[in-house]
Amino acid sequence: MVAKDRSWPARPVCEQIRLLNFVGESSNSERQFSGAAACSRSRPGADLGESQLSRGRFKTPSRATVVHSYWEGCRHMEDENFEAEYAAEAAEEEADRQRKAEPPPVLDHAEFLTWRSPRTVQKGPARLDNPLWHWLVRTRHSAYSANNAFDGPSAFDAGPMWCFDRMGMSKTMLPNGRVIYIGGEHEDHYDPDFFIYNDVVVVDTDGSIAVYGYAREEFPPTDFHSATLVGKAIFIVGCLGHPEQRVEGHTPVFRLDLETMIITPVETSGEAPGWIHRHSAELDADGCSVVVRGGELWLGPSHSLQENIDAWSLDVANGHWTRLSQLDWQRWTMMRVDRKPNRLWDIRQELWRHEHGWEGQQSYWNHDDEPDFEALAALYRLDAGGPAPEKGADYNVYRVVIDGVVVKFTEERWQVHAIVEGRLSDRRLADLRRTTLALLQRLDASDWEIEATVHSSLLQSRCLH
Numbered sequence: 510m511v512a513k514d515r516s517w518p519a520r521p522v523c524e525q526i527r528l529l530n531f532v533g534e535s536s537n538s539e540r541q542f543s544g545a546a547a548c549s550r551s552r553p554g555a556d557l558g559e560s561q562l563s564r565g566r567f568k569t570p571s572r573a574t575v576v577h578s579y580w581e582g583c584r585h586m587e588d589e590n591f592e593a594e595y596a597a598e599a600a601e602e603e604a605d606r607q608r609k610a611e612p613p614p615v616l617d618h619a620e621f622l623t624w625r626s627p628r629t630v631q632k633g634p635a636r637l638d639n640p641l642w643h644w645l646v647r648t649r650h651s652a653y654s655a656n657n658a659f660d661g662p663s664a665f666d667a668g669p670m671w672c673f674d675r676m677g678m679s680k681t682m683l684p685n686g687r688v689i690y691i692g693g694e695h696e697d698h699y700d701p702d703f704f705i706y707n708d709v710v711v712v713d714t715d716g717s718i719a720v721y722g723y724a725r726e727e728f729p730p731t732d733f734h735s736a737t738l739v740g741k742a743i744f745i746v747g748c749l750g751h752p753e754q755r756v757e758g759h760t761p762v763f764r765l766d767l768e769t770m771i772i773t774p775v776e777t778s779g780e781a782p783g784w785i786h787r788h789s790a791e792l793d794a795d796g797c798s799v800v801v802r803g804g805e806l807w808l809g810p811s812h813s814l815q816e817n818i819d820a821w822s823l824d825v826a827n828g829h830w831t832r833l834s835q836l837d838w839q840r841w842t843m844m845r846v847d848r849k850p851n852r853l854w855d856i857r858q859e860l861w862r863h864e865h866g867w868e869g870q871q872s873y874w875n876h877d878d879e880p881d882f883e884a885l886a887a888l889y890r891l892d893a894g895g896p897a898p899e900k901g902a903d904y905n906v907y908r909v910v911i912d913g914v915v916v917k918f919t920e921e922r923w924q925v926h927a928i929v930e931g932r933l934s935d936r937r938l939a940d941l942r943r944t945t946l947a948l949l950q951r952l953d954a955s956d957w958e959i960e961a962t963v964h965s966s967l968l969q970s971r972c973l974h
Contacts, residue, residue, distance in 0.1 A: 633723030677732030
């Protein structure tokens with residue numbers, strides 16, 4: 510395993526804290542950390558689906574916070590994996606440094622203001638090429654830093670600035686070497702620079718850039734979708750989007766014609782996944798269908814996002830969806846009754862400090878009661894003396910085998926999701942739910958409950974066209 514060098518890690522800060530559930534994958538390291546499960550609405554009655562959405566900005570964390578998360582990740586990484594990841598991240602940091610070294614274009618203030626903000630077009634594809642946006646595509650500066658470079662107006666007054674530093678943007682490499690970027694978002698929904706894009710950016714082999722804009726009616730704001738190359742077209746499947754865009758049971762599908770750059774909606778039929786995002790998609794071996802796996806499903810404003818455990822196939826010729834699997838797995842979601850964020854991360858961070866910290870290291874446990882390490886050790890164990898849960902490939906995933914069946918728990922800021930990868934007996938399932946809920950209440954010093962679920966048959970009917 511990797512030695513615990515107490516010196517300040519040299520690896521990129523934004524990569525060090527990608528393990529944090531409240532920070533997640535950073536889109537840039539200049540002043541914010543935009544996250545995979547970032548904070549959102551915590552007030553009672555908030556949209557539970559929205560509360561999980563992956564958007565967030567945080568102040569640069571303290572040295573100790575980053576070191577905690579950094580070594581927490583290293584503890585679970587083999588030496589060869591660590592070296593490979595470290596080298597890849599160092600190379601990416603150097604590439605980013607070189608990109609951002611390009612000086613900004615020479616523009617007077619009026620020219621800058623003309624192209625500062627995202628552009629609305631009446632009909633697409635509309636070419637929106639200009640020196641400012643091309644520079645931003647090449648350098649990927651954040652909206653904040655680019656606006657500062659031109660001494661631009663505050664985003665609180667002038668709205669978001671256009672940028673190419675995005676999360677949830679697809680990248681498709683064509684056989685001729687051209688690269689097609691579609692949509693994506695910048696920043697969190699409450700940030701003044703937050704924006705979900707509905708554009709297409711083409712980077713040619715010679716470095717030339719073309720930016721295409723579309724009317725929202727033609728192609729709505731799209732992020733965390735998939736983009737699959739099928740012949741001379743790209744099929745764009747799924748989206749997170751704005752809350753008002755989402756339709757329960759519907760899966761948005763669009764087709765980008767690579768010869769005309771026209772985007773058209775695809776009429777679909779059959780049993781679709783529903784409002785899916787963060788999934789994978791690939792062209793099947795037959796060359797006639799796109800297979801969708803993984804990701805998350807939005808089931809409506811009163812439900813939390815749910816992991817997609819099945820596979821689906823879209824016939825690109827006729828738009829017909831076919832469900833390829835229907836796993837009869839038991840699953841449930843637990844959350845605080847008051848709908849406030851839980852403190853699982855806090856107690857795990859404090860346990861790490863207790864076991865691996867150094868003299869004088871600051872504690873970030875800001876709660877009146879002492880952390881209950883005994884309850885944490887018992888969490889997800891159904892039987893006394895049973896196997897301890899093992900960390901999964903993701904930092905917030907824990908797996909335990911009960912009666913020969915794997916049970917996966919995913920800890921998020923507002924919820925804990927449980928999936929039995931098979932079936933437990935009714936009695937054992939009830940015992941597991943009860944004991945887990947009781948331990949979560951001990952750890953949080955707050956009442957927890959199990960979220961009302963969407964019955965599988967009802968969910969299936971919602972996805973039928």
